């Protein structure tokens with residue numbers, strides 16, 4: 458059993474949804490295998506998963522579906 462590299466908490470295997478920004482576009486990736494820290498909530502992607510994500514985005518693979526993403530600009534909030 459591996460421990461969280463930040464707080465040494467317990468990691469549990471989960472699938473997560475992860476937003477990835479590439480060239481100003483947001484890509485949402487679902488069901489990513491990851492380890493999530495039960496203590497601080499840190500999400501650690503399994504080895505090789507990030508490469509798989511990049512491959513998917515770079516190869517312009519047809520996505521399962523597309524979604525509208527709300528965008529907020531904090532420079533406009535006083």
Ligand SMILES: [Zn+2]
Nearest residue numbers: 461464494497
């Ligand atoms: Zn942690």
